[in-house]
Amino acid sequence: MKKSRIGVLTGGGDCAGLNPALKWVVKTAMDERLEWERGVRYEVMGIRDGWKGLANVDPATWDTAGHIVPLNPDAVRTWDRYGGTMLGTSRFSPYDPKNECSRLVVENIERLGLEAVIAIGGDGTLAIATRLSREGVNAIGIPKTIDKDLPETDYTLGYETALNVIVEEVDRLRTTAGSHRRIFVVETMGRTAGWLALEGGEACGAYIILIPECDFSMDKVNELVSEGRRSGTRYEIIVVAEGAKPIGGTEVVKKEGVDSFGRKALGGIGEFVAHEIEKGTKLETRSVTLSHLQRGGAPCAYDRRMGRYFGIAAVDLVVNNKYGNMVCVRNGKISYCSLEHIYGKLNLVDAATQYDADRYNGRRTILNNGKKKNARRIQPHKK
Ligand code: F6P
Numbered sequence: 001m002k003k004s005r006i007g008v009l010t011g012g013g014d015c016a017g018l019n020p021a022l023k024w025v026v027k028t029a030m031d032e033r034l035e036w037e038r039g040v041r042y043e044v045m046g047i048r049d050g051w052k053g054l055a056n057v058d059p060a061t062w063d064t065a066g067h068i069v070p071l072n073p074d075a076v077r078t079w080d081r082y083g084g085t086m087l088g089t090s091r092f093s094p095y096d097p098k099n100e101c102s103r104l105v106v107e108n109i110e111r112l113g114l115e116a117v118i119a120i121g122g123d124g125t126l127a128i129a130t131r132l133s134r135e136g137v138n139a140i141g142i143p144k145t146i147d148k149d150l151p152e153t154d155y156t157l158g159y160e161t162a163l164n165v166i167v168e169e170v171d172r173l174r175t176t177a178g179s180h181r182r183i184f185v186v187e188t189m190g191r192t193a194g195w196l197a198l199e200g201g202e203a204c205g206a207y208i209i210l211i212p213e214c215d216f217s218m219d220k221v222n223e224l225v226s227e228g229r230r231s232g233t234r235y236e237i238i239v240v241a242e243g244a245k246p247i248g249g250t251e252v253v254k255k256e257g258v259d260s261f262g263r264k265a266l267g268g269i270g271e272f273v274a275h276e277i278e279k280g281t282k283l284e285t286r287s288v289t290l291s292h293l294q295r296g297g298a299p300c301a302y303d304r305r306m307g308r309y310f311g312i313a314a315v316d317l318v319v320n321n322k323y324g325n326m327v328c329v330r331n332g333k334i335s336y337c338s339l340e341h342i343y344g345k346l347n348l349v350d351a352a353t354q355y356d357a358d359r360y361n362g363r364r365t366i367l368n369n370g371k372k373k374n375a376r377r378i379q380p381h382k383k
Helices: 018-029 032-038 051-056 102-111 123-134 159-180 195-204 218-230 269-281 301-319 365-370
Strands: 002-010 040-047 068-071 116-121 139-143 183-188 208-210 236-241 253-258 264-266 285-289 325-330 333-338
Touching: 002 018, 002 051, 018 040, 018 116, 018 301, 032 040, 032 301, 040 301, 051 102, 102 123, 116 123, 116 301, 123 139, 139 301, 159 183, 159 195, 159 236, 159 301, 183 195, 183 269, 195 208, 195 236, 208 218, 218 236, 218 269, 236 269, 269 285, 301 325, 301 333
Parallel strands: 002 040, 002 116, 116 139, 139 325, 183 236, 183 285, 208 236
Antiparallel strands: 040 068, 253 264, 325 333
16 A cells, blocks of 8 residues: 655644644545545644744654644544644745745655645745745645635635624624714734725625725725714724725834745734824724734634635645645635746735725625716616
8 A cells, every 4th residue: 555645734824714624634635435545545744833844843853743743533633623723833934035944845845755745824835835846845735814815716714714703893892882982993904905804894884994905095084984973973983904004105014124924014004094083083083903813713614614625625636646736716616726826926805896995995886986987877766
């Protein structure tokens, strides 16, 4: 019987849905039926802390506790109920000039006898998978990120759970906002893609939604808020993505510099908007940053299911030697695409069709975003 060893890791920011994917990679690869049908017995090695585990492991000593952990169906039986990642994660890049160890990572993959490496991650983690793939590693990607900004897939693990957090927290804020007649500005994650703010805002019925794909005017925000009050609203919920910025301004950052994936630490736009509203309208305004709450907690049903389907699909690619691909979902169908096709690309909101730039809100397709040519399409009813 042929034996084969698969490595699996989680990289980048954690989120709900990683553990279900890990569980189903292990359960599928080690399913006896696969062994009978294909004549291959798979072993699965969990790599700790993302790509860092492969840089730090010493294959000679098999430092299992620190960097590599053998997995089996029994060990992962309950993992799909839990948030975060049981393997740990990091934003470590072997291509970061500070680390400069991609050769070592490739060699360690060989020394550990890993026929394939399944990387569960967002753009940063999968960019590394793509580059290692070019160096001869048999890499497979599984998409995850609460930002939902990976191209070629309709879903990335963690997104629905994060949306549920936004809705839940805004529901809580509504009662206190209403009691005090206050405005609440809720800052969500979403660096360059505004999906979380847009679809979270749509789901919770936000009065204003601000996204990175459409720079906003503070005067217009204040005008919309005042208009609401004139029409009798008691309070407003405004959802803003961390990467949103005013026209002519720049993103607000928590601290200077970038991490190993080359990303700025964003944060603070919610507070800026709240301050400007209070200054411009004299209405009491508070801000809440949801931050890592969106990444925490148990996976919702959808993330458990998608983690399962993606995990199974990733092993399917390994079994069929279809390396250099990422599993994905398109129009409800689980499929795959080349890692090269997603490299350096992002899936952004199309502000012209998926956003109401007139009202700074979610899409209202029948209004066609106030574009003149269709504005008179529906004629008023004549008596
Ligand atoms: O990559 C997803 C993300 O949630 C971004 O929206 C956010 O800017 C970032 O992670 C923050 O991550 P961390 O605090 O872990 O660096």
